[in-house]
Amino acid sequence: MKEFFRHNGLSILVILLVLLLALHPISFLFYTMKWDMMDQFFPCRFFISECLQNGQLPLWSPFINYGYPFHADPQSGVFYPVTWLFSLLGGYNVYTIAAEYLLHIFIAALSFYAFLRQFKVSRLSATTFGITYALSGVFISNAQHLTWVVSMAWMPMVVLLFYRLLQQPQLQSALAFSLTAYLFMTGGYPGFAIILFYFLVAYSLLNFIQLIGSRDSQAVKNTSLSLATGAFVFALISSGFIFSIVQAMPDIARSKPVTLAEANSIAFTPQAAVSFLFPFVNSSVSYAYTTDTDISMTNIYMGIFFFPLFIVGLWKTKQNGFQVLLLIFGLVCLLAALGDVTPVRSCMYQYLPGM
Secondary structure, three states, X not given: OHHHHHHOHHHHHHHHHHHHHHOHHHHOOOOOOOOHHHHHHHHHHHHHHHHHHOOOOOOOEOOOOOOEOHHHOOOOOOOOHHHHHHHHOOXXXXXXXXXXXXXXXXXXXXXXXXXXXXXXXXXXXXXXXXXXXXXXXXHHHOOOOHHHHHHHHHHHHHHHHHHHHHHOOOHHHHHHHHHHHHHHHHHOOHHHHHHHHXXXXXXXXXXXXXXXXXXXXXXXXXXXXXXXXXXXXHHHHOHHHHHHHHHHHHHOHHHOOOOHHHHOOOOOOHHHHHHHOOOOOOOOHHHHHHOOOOHHHOXXXXXXXXXXXXXXHHHHXXXXXXXXXXXXXXXXXXXXXXXXXXXXXXXXXXXXXXX
């Protein structure tokens, strides 16, 4: 980690400054966050900070639903270390909840930057696309959904460390992956964990197929041991979180199965694809109503240079199995996001547990 910051200090500084300037209404305290961020996540964070500063564990909240097991709410942040850090450093208010959002935007850019550097992308390109990722329409339009932002911030790093775990099966790789996966799980939204789980399983299968094909039995043993170690450590440090969720599942309304129609609802509509290039076209509430979706789901802005550079990258760069799998998985997720416009989401609903 120290090596990474020493060799990439200038890029990290540029990323930080660009993000602060781009989000200046929040970073310079001109405006506060709104909607779910203040209605749901801020009260939960505030309750946690008040408990910790008064020497209590935030296990039970008497203020919601006449009291409920607060520790079993997967979006409360009780088990998320960043929440504890903010709570113990001064507690939560309208400024610190905004600071937590900005912190995760910065983490998102660094995660994607480190991910690209793994594949020999130049510092300039990695810096540019790290910023692009963190300021993409998905992060900005879902600024109210803190757990979504947390999931997307840590996801590139989880994928990167899992890739290293399989490519360089060592104890250090296993521990780094398990710790980052813990942050992703405890701070993020459960739906993202389910999606990422399927990708990690798919890549594991691909990797083992390649290793078996090469007839390298020692590599198969080392990879299996490292993967088992990472899974064990993750399960161990996440046991409190997982136990709480499992125990509370029968009493959590959103843990019940939804109908196929509900699974396909509030989709990223084909009309919203215009946001790839023009993000403000669909930023009005009236646009969301006319397209039968939520305004947060209609922005996937990546910038005007994304498509030409994407095509050049596919054409100029030789793709390995991991990159091909990542591309295919991304396209499948995009098709699933379209709801009932394609059969992909319905197939996932029918055949994939958790979907």
